[in-house]
């Protein structure tokens with residue numbers, strides 16, 4: 001929620017109060033330099049004792065509500081037939097409108113099962129943009145991802161409210177090129193994670209659904225950030241001005257054949273689900289569920305999380321909850337724009353994204369500017385962000401780097417976790433780093449796994465810029481910070 005102050009300034013305001021706290025620790029810049037070296041300049045490999053603000057991801061890191069925690073205490077621990085499952089099924093029916101539910105342990109598990117059930121070697125899966133784990137599962141099943149976003153989707157400085165839109169004309173061309181038999185489904189991701197959490201519009205979803213339906217191709221909806229996408233539709237699409245989040249969600253779901261989500265984002269729960277109204281889709285996936293996840297009434301989640309998800313799904317339809325991340329991200333982005341720092345605009349759904357190609361134009365893409373920016377920002381702040389650029393792309397069959405469309409440092413804003421002063425601290429340290437950006441150099445791999453290398457890969461700086469940057473920081477802020 002935003003609130004207007006008497007000065008006319010608009011600020012996001014927390015519509016919740018803190019009941020439980022966890023201590024955090026701000027290591028000195030000396031320790032941060034050691035820690036990033038120990039982590040192979042990969043923020044995934046940092047330990048949280050060395051992290052002040054954890055802006056790596058909003059996945060599984062959102063603050064839960066008291067009602068969610070309370071629900072966990074009454075879960076029904078049963079391998080099969082747990083009452084907790086039926087509560088979740090009721091919430092799925094009520095909020096999303098689907099009768100069949102398949103719980104899974106997290107979003108990528110849903111992607112695994114969908115790929116297993118529907119993607120054959122040689123298939124093409126069109127989508128508005130890929131997500132790392134989605135692409136991995138489509139590739140492993142022998143298929144290929146086709147990204148058919150609209151022109152302008154990759155412009156980081158933009159005023160396009162719906163950069164997540166899919167181009168229906170490209171979908172038609174793709175179907176004609178490959179044939180209906182090789183297109184198992186069309187996937188719409190709400191909101192497009194890798195290009196800055198950008199939403200698609202309802203108008204676009206309707207068009208895509210109509211085009212897909214004309215060929216008899218099902219529409220799969222990745223709803224990991226469904227409440228954020230619904231919030232942006234409410235705020236940015238005139239037809240939905242004044243609509244409730246639930247009304248927007250209900251309208252979205254009219255266009256969906258198979259829904260899946262990571263519960264770790266919008267629903268603030270460590271879990272995931274697949275849902276549909278079509279028995280044939282349910283039947284195609286169900287046999288794989290116990291093989292890879294668990295029995296059909298828990299799907300690899302603990303029953304505590306199943307309970308909390310039922311509550312989380314209902315809560316994400318509340319205005320104050322759906323807007324809780326987005327409004328702080330908007331503020332974060334605005335503040336950095338005021339400081340002249342290149343960020344992705346419009347503000348998106350999961351994070352504030354710095355544009356590393358504009359921030360560090362002197363670093364060639366082959367030296368991973370977004371990875372370098374993530375490491376440099378950690379040294380300058382103790383804040384952990386995530387590289388979303390070429391490091392996040394695996395090499396092609398010939399062993400060459402695949403250059404990412406964008407080089408972003410993602411500073412995730414987990415919902416209801418951090419406060420305004422945390423955001424202001426991060427803004428200040430980004431500003432300091434921007435003033436010292438010429439000191440930051442590139443990275444090179446030292447150890448590189450073949451799949452999803454960004455998770456475990458180890459890198460080193462080209463030159464000793466990390467040491468120099470930490471020294472410059474100490475000169476300005478002293479040894480303590």
Ligand SMILES: *Cc1c(COP(=O)(O)O)cnc(C)c1O
Pocket residue numbers: 059106107108109131133134189190191193222224225261262263264265271272
């Ligand atoms: C996080 C995410 C996933 C994967 O979910 P996990 O729970 O992390 O496995 C899939 N799609 C999107 C859009 C996501 O944001």
